[in-house]
Amino acid sequence: MAGAVNTQKLCAVCNRLAPLLAGELGVCPSCAATNAGLGEARAAHARSRALFGLPEAPPRTEDGVRCVLCGCECQIGEGEWGFCHLRTVKDGRLRHVAGTPQRGVLHWYRDPLPTNCVADWVCPGSRQLGKHNLAVFYQSCTLDCLNCQNWHFRTVDPVRSQGISAAKLADAANPRTYCVCYFGGDPASQMPHALASAKALAERAVVVCWETAGTSHPRLLDRAVQLSLETGGCIKFDLKAHTEPLHIALTGWSNRRTLENFARAARRFAERPDPPLVIASTLLVPGYVDAEEVGRIAQFIARHNPNIPYSLLGFAPAYLIPDLPTTSVRHAESAREAALDAGLVNVRLGNRHLLGRGY
Secondary structure (H helix, E strand, C coil): CCCCCCECEECCCCCCEECECCCCCCCCHHHHCCHHHHHHHHHHHHHHHHCCCCCCCCCECCCCEECCCECCCCEECCCCECCCCCEEEECCEEEECCCECCEECEEEEEEECCCCCCCCCCCHHHHCCCCEEEEEEECCCCCCCCCCCCHHHHHCCCCCCCCECHHHHHCCCCCCEEEEEEEECCHHHHHHHHHHHHHHHHCCCCEEEEEECCCECHHHHHHHHHHHHHHCCCEEEECCCCCHHHHHHHHCCCCHHHHHHHHHHHCCHHHCCCCCCEEEEEEECCCCCCHHHHHHHHHHHHHHCCCCCEEEEECCCECCECCCCCCEHHHHHHHHHHHHHCCCCCEEEECHHHCECCC
16 A cells, blocks of 8 residues: 555553554654653654764753854853754854854755745745745754654755855845745754845845744744745744654754744734735644644644644655655544644645555
8 A cells, every 4th residue: 555654663661562653763652742752752863963973962061152043042062062063162152153144054046936835825926937936955953853854964064065155145046036935954043144145135025935943043033024024925834743742752852942933923924914924834744743733733823823824744754764654644634624623724735645545
């Protein structure tokens, strides 16, 4: 059967066989959603980070220098690196090897419109035939998703790789550039660079959009939202889970900053509902992000504004979760019903071509 994978394994916490269990994580969906699974989850993320020589967790050196650019809020000691591996401490001072207006670590390309965008069904960019999106992929992140589709950015050495200034990136725009989208990785890890280039692009009448897990400092988030509001763009929040232990299991880190920043942006949704300023999406990870979890996320969104568009995305095996099947049709349809039942009025099933019938 297409999309079927034999994933029945023993949970390291409850010692029960689970039909949908990510082997590298080692914890069944039920235990992953509780504090009982945190030890195994954190060990899995430490192994993931070690594969690329990255800091296994945000440093918490007692007398270290604090970085507040994202929700990790690393406390970096002399010679240590922050979680994003872009910031270190030398001679007692925080040093930025990338992510400043002078230097970003990324690659960019021209993506013809319409394109495969999370917001394509509500975005006017999908009707801009003959124009393109300036796709800006930041090669760094503030999370450690075990199912990352773009995990290859972890092989990039931020010190030795060729960087690009915000001004030079903005110069890549031409008369056919309709919009820019900052994604990755995640732009949260290099927001000063992204904001500097976005401001320059906005001055050239380019629509500014973001795709992020929402972990940046709130003041930086406010600036990103304002640029999208002024240019007709949107900010797309990847809400991976609402239950905090589950979010930690899947991404290695808490979702507190994400939820706070989403609420912050959602309060401005009414300033421009069409095209929508804020959009949410969730990846339907088999077993782990089920209809019940989607219902929790949708209730959270609806409390702020039930008109915020919500896209549910089909999962495909990737990175350290190659042993789960693609999202099933039944799973996707039940998740959509849960989102509608929670009060949202604009819910879409994306990546339908990935949906299977493996469970």
